[in-house]
């Protein structure tokens with residue numbers, strides 16, 4: 434369906450749209466980027482120049498490649514210029530009604546076989562596709578930020594998407610050097626769903642006063658091997674993004690308590706303490722303040738790790754149980770999308786499912802909260818003495 438000569442359209446020239454355009458142009462495609470904000474287009478073009486020059490300086494690409502990537506991308510101020518595209522990836526504001534109106538308008542001007550994709554993080558692909566008379570050609574192609582560096586791309590067929598479209602998109606994005614996984618059209622897809630307990634369980638431990646933030650961060654890095662601790666990562670992502678994703682997943686799952694956001698994070702958002710970008714989040718990043726030291730108590734650290742890691746494994750198991758994605762794709766997504774040191778289901782096998790079920794049962798009995806309910810698949814594997822692999 435797609436070839437090297439396929440023309441790629443990108444709608445939205447913000448953080449994601451410009452990254453996606455650069456990836457596609459680097460592979461050799463002609464790329465047309467449209468944005469309804471002229472300033473955003475100008476900024477994107479200038480950023481692309483800078484980003485390519487830096488790559489040349491670091492000797493990651495040659496001056497010839499820089500020139501060809503740059504000449505492959507054009508920035509346009511009219512949606513009509515996308516008429517000849519073979520694939521269009523939309524990366525505009527995360528508002529369902531606006532996306533639907535863009536898709537509906539787009540469908541009227543493109544060729545019959547043009548594939549229409551959304552880079553949405555949290556909206557239903559099926560719902561976006563419902564704005565089109567031919568929803569079979571609408572699909573989710575979800576890149577991670579920054580799109581030029583992060584290897585993972587989630588491919589999300591809506592319920593009406595044609596299988597041929599899913600296969601063609603997967604093959605194309607693989608050819609761009611990315612790692613693709615297929616996810617069912619459910620809130621948070623794979624990564625933004627499975628990763629929720631990394632933040633929420635850390636917040637719960639902190640809110641209960643079991644440990645402070647630097648100790649939780651230290652335990653998850655030093656004992657569990659994650660690249661960053663939950664609090665420093667939330668501060669890096671920004672609470673305007675991280676809190677909103679949590680709240681969206683929670684509301685879309687009909688307020689399932691296991692996805693419930695934490696008040697301590699909401700207060701940061703209300704205060705405008707968005708994290709590193711505003712100079713203050715959970716931690717204070719001003720020049721004159723020192724980051725607090727962790728209590729390097731190994732026993733406490735192990736308790737923290739068990740609780741957060743086992744809740745992550747529980748969610749990975751439930752994601753598999755509910756057939757959102759395959760076992761291998763769930764593990765791959767967490768490694769390639771959020772740099773986890775291991776796939777969670779593989780990790781579960783290594784640690785032993787009986788230990789995980791015992792610890793989770795302890796939490797469930799103690800708190801008597803539905804938040805700690807154990808995935809039926811984890812229980813089933815425990816009873817039948819089975820492993821995930």
Ligand SMILES: NC(=O)c1ccc[n+]([C@@H]2O[C@H](COP(=O)([O-])OP(=O)(O)OC[C@H]3O[C@@H](n4cnc5c(N)ncnc54)[C@H](O)[C@@H]3O)[C@@H](O)[C@H]2O)c1
Pocket residue numbers: 444445446447448449450467468469470473523524525526527531535552553554555575576577578
């Ligand atoms: N930022 C992330 O970490 C991230 C990661 C994965 C997916 N996403 C998703 O990607 C999409 C874009 O996110 P972003 O961070 O690049 O946003 P952004 O705010 O950086 O850029 C959005 C761009 O879309 C343009 N735009 C808005 N409405 C438009 C319209 N009707 N027509 C044309 N252009 C329009 C804006 O002018 C802006 O340039 C969202 O759906 C978001 O959920 C974001």
